Amino acid sequence: MKITRLCVLARVQKPRVKIMCPNKSEVKFTCVVSQNDFKIEWLMEGKRLKEKEMTLTRVAKDVVNASFSCNVSNPVSSELSLPVQQNCYAPHSQDGCDEYAATGSSFTVPLKHKLQESENLRWFHNTTIIFNSKLDKRTKRNTRKDFFVDSTGSLKLTKLMKDNSGQYAPIVYDEEGRNVAHLLSLSLCVLDPVQKPNVTMKCTGSTINVSFTCSVDQKENYLEYKWLTTDKELTGNLKDTLTKKAEDVMNLPIACNVSNPVSFAISEPVYQECLKLYVAGEKSGPNIWVFVRFGAGFFLLLLLTVIVCATQKNLTQKNKYAIRDKEEFPLSQSGTETTAAAAVGQLHK
Structure with missing residues (x-):
């Protein structure tokens, strides 16, 4: 037996x-x-x-x-x-995100498996079970109403917030509780849309340079900066500050494009004003003092010339009168002396 x-x-x-x-x-x-x-x-x-x-x-x-x-x-x-x-x-360039979505938007995590009616589907957000088809026999909709699972088993996320970021993983079990499919997880990063940036201008350096600074009211590691002029991208600079010689961007509009993986925004264009006087004469700048100083110097030189000429003319006239007096004075003195001598002679007689 x-x-x-x-x-x-x-x-x-x-x-x-x-x-x-x-x-x-x-x-x-x-x-x-x-x-x-x-x-x-x-x-x-x-x-x-x-x-x-x-x-x-x-x-x-x-x-x-x-x-x-x-x-x-x-x-x-x-x-x-x-x-x-x-x-x-x-x-450095790795952020661990498989997909990106904007706050307030929707996103679908696909189930890459043909789900059978007898199978049990579970969806995990990080380590938390957020959906269990065996327990949820209603409309497969979560009570929080920020996601639901459609007829294919795909996870539909709605009204996304930043705390919806993380890893989403599906697991499918058969009737005996065995895992019937080895499905991959997906790492989702939820980001705020980029706000409209603002560009400010500043004249710097002794050799008239202009610096443009792009500012946006949000701080993220995902932000990228691009500089534009007349719908063309300026290459070689991905920072929030751009420095150029003013003459190189004399009449060009400058704008910045700020982007992240879910959106982008472009600032209003600005123009350099460091060489504005030379370009259009639209405002008084430091160069007008050159003309003021030149005019003042010319006036002083002219005044000095007039004074010198007038002084020299007066001296010439005085010298002329002095010479004439010297020529006339000796003749008068000689006549007087002759008259005096004659008088003395009359006395002796």
């Missing part, structure tokens, strides 16, 4: 993946489950890996955007963890 041995096992519990960064270049994924006697299987982007250990090690920069999950199983059941992404390495 053949004896059959029956083993009754508990169903495995849902595992979770813990991320550790031993250094800046490596990342360790550890599958955590509160049971014994199970097998581990690692998946990257839904594809099975050959590693079967509790901990999986990778070079962080090689798996920047890759999703990892672990599947735990025993002879009677299996459970798949939520997918996670490494956070040990972040390039």
Whole structure:
């Protein structure tokens, strides 16, 4: 008689993946489950890996955007963890966002699986279950009314706010509670639309330069700046300040374009005024003093010339009268002396 041995096992519990960064270049994924006697299987982007250990090690920069999950199983059941992404390495240009959406708008996270009526769909926002089709048999609409799931299983997010940013992940189970599809998660970043910027102008430097500054009433790491003139983009400058020689932008309108991944806005154009006097003579600038000084100098020179000429003329006339007096005076003196001598002679006689 053949004896059959029956083993009754508990169903495995849902595992979770813990991320550790031993250094800046490596990342360790550890599958955590509160049971014994199970097998581990690692998946990257839904594809099975050959590693079967509790901990999986990778070079962080090689798996920047890759999703990892672990599947735990025993002879009677299996459970798949939520997918996670490494956070040990972040390039300067890497923000961790798969998609972007503007605040107040709507966004759809597609379910890339043909959902069967008997299957149970769960949607996760980060680690929180926000939808469970097995429990929600009404219209598949959330009580918060900021999202709903359509007939295809896709998640429709409405009236987005910044706290709707995060990772969205679907999991599909069959009637026996087994994960039937390894679906990828999506990281959504919700941003405010860009407000209209303002450009101010300032004359700088000893060699007449002009600086344009682009200001916008919001501070985000996602903002990008572009400078425009006559509908053309000025290359080589992606900062909020643009400095040019005034003569190079003499009559050109200057505007700035501020953008983020969900919107853009263009400022009103402004014109440089550092060389405005030379260009159009529309306002009095420092150069009018050149003409004032020149006129004053010319007037003083003319006045000095008149004074010198008048003085020289007076001296000439005085010298002329003095010479004439000298010529006449000796003759008068000689006649007097002759008369006196004659008188003396008469006395002696």
